[in-house]
Amino acid sequence: MVHRGELIPAYLDGELVGEEKQWLEEHLAVCARCGDELSALHEVGLLLSEAPLFSPQPGFTARVMARLAQKEARRRLTRVAPALVAVSLLLTFLALLSVVGLLTPWWSTLAAPATLIELGFDLLLRFMQTGTTLAQTCSFLLGATLGALPPGLLLPYSFLMLGLMMVWARLVIRAPLPQNN
Amino acid sequence: MPFDEAHGREGERGWVREALAGDQEAFARLVENYQAAVYNLAYRMLGNAGDAEDAAQETFLRAYSRLRSYDPARKFSSWLLAIAAHHCIDRLRRRRSTISLEDIPLGRQFSTDRDPEREIERQEEREEIRRLLERLPPDYRLVVILYYWNDLSCRQIGEVMGLGEGAVKSRLHRARRMLAQGLREERESASQRSNMAMGEAP
Numbered sequence: 001m002v003h004r005g006e007l008i009p010a011y012l013d014g015e016l017v018g019e020e021k022q023w024l025e026e027h028l029a030v031c032a033r034c035g036d037e038l039s040a041l042h043e044v045g046l047l048l049s050e051a052p053l054f055s056p057q058p059g060f061t062a063r064v065m066a067r068l069a070q071k072e073a074r075r076r077l078t079r080v081a082p083a084l085v086a087v088s089l090l091l092t093f094l095a096l097l098s099v100v101g102l103l104t105p106w107w108s109t110l111a112a113p114a115t116l117i118e119l120g121f122d123l124l125l126r127f128m129q130t131g132t133t134l135a136q137t138c139s140f141l142l143g144a145t146l147g148a149l150p151p152g153l154l155l156p157y158s159f160l161m162l163g164l165m166m167v168w169a170r171l172v173i174r175a176p177l178p179q180n181n
Numbered sequence: 182m183p184f185d186e187a188h189g190r191e192g193e194r195g196w197v198r199e200a201l202a203g204d205q206e207a208f209a210r211l212v213e214n215y216q217a218a219v220y221n222l223a224y225r226m227l228g229n230a231g232d233a234e235d236a237a238q239e240t241f242l243r244a245y246s247r248l249r250s251y252d253p254a255r256k257f258s259s260w261l262l263a264i265a266a267h268h269c270i271d272r273l274r275r276r277r278s279t280i281s282l283e284d285i286p287l288g289r290q291f292s293t294d295r296d297p298e299r300e301i302e303r304q305e306e307r308e309e310i311r312r313l314l315e316r317l318p319p320d321y322r323l324v325v326i327l328y329y330w331n332d333l334s335c336r337q338i339g340e341v342m343g344l345g346e347g348a349v350k351s352r353l354h355r356a357r358r359m360l361a362q363g364l365r366e367e368r369e370s371a372s373q374r375s376n377m378a379m380g381e382a383p
Contacts, residue, residue: 009354040361044313047364048329051310056220056234061212064241065205071242 008038012045193257201248208248212241215258218331219265225326226269226319228311236272240265255340262331263341270319309367316363321356328353 007024010016016024028034149157193214199207219240224233243264244251251260314322320342327338335349342349 006354006358009357036365037358037361040365041357044357044360044364047306047310047313048325048360051306051329053217053330054221054224054233055217056237060216060220060234060237061209064212064238065209067238067242068205068208068245 008034008041012038012041194253197248197251197253197257200245208245211244211257215261218258219261221330222262222265222326223269225311225314225330226266226322227272228315232272236265236269240268243268256337258331259333259337259340262327262333266323266327266341270323273319312367313360313363317356317359321352321359324349324352325356325360 007016007020011021011024028038146154193211196207196211200211216237220233220237223236223240224230227233227236240261244261247264251257314325317325323342324338327333327341328335333341335353336346338344338349338353339346344352
């Protein structure tokens, strides 16, 4: 059985009809507790329906639009970030090439092409050579760095590098994660 | 600029379309129109002006980035209020683990009322409503706010919250009974305080 008090909100909304309504009204006439509840509910309804709608401080729209513009600018930066990374990698790569002295043979191949097939073959060969030399250089540099470090410093050093990379990533790629609702 | 019913849903749909096409002006108009509805919801949910401002701004930013997912067959306000409601409930969930609502001072509310006595009275009433709402669990609070301040029907509230009309109705009834209970307790402790004050007086 439903407790009669539970019907009071529906009664206040005028949702009770016929028998149920009569049943509750009879009960309200004799039960002081439910009578109290009815008046308290009535009061709550009044309090809430008279409460004003709070408005934000003036200039709200401008503040939202300013934040929006900021976000958009950051989004645009995020979009060009991969290109920036690619360009900087390419520049480093070229710098490395010129340091190792590998750029010259490339130029000479391109400057005096024989036949097209020969050129392609030559380029492929050069490419493989360059790759091998670069890999050797990298491994040499890495080995030299790691060898020069005392073994105790190896771990802190890697952490430092990792930390720097994370800071860099945080600064450049500040993309807000897509939020699903 | 108050919401113009005649301009109504057609204008609103136009604004959404224009905003989607990249027209910031159109989106600004949407913000202007719905700022009070969203801000009030955030204020009543979160209980202070600072959080309300931030949550309301965040709601519009999210709405902007999700504008593509808005279905024009739905009411724009329901869609927007759903975003606001989810965001506020999220915030409350995160907040619960850090600070309680009582520790946050009530933000000063902008008021045009010049009469200081009336202003104090209003302030007290505001505080009372805030304390009462605070007694409710967040989803009950949300139902009450949408019903009383956003003037949504139980069916519309159901749309916002992803609930059936019956579930909303029963929540609303239960929430109101909890509020009534709270009001009685407030009144009792207030009268006790005043009794004690009178007892202490020589």
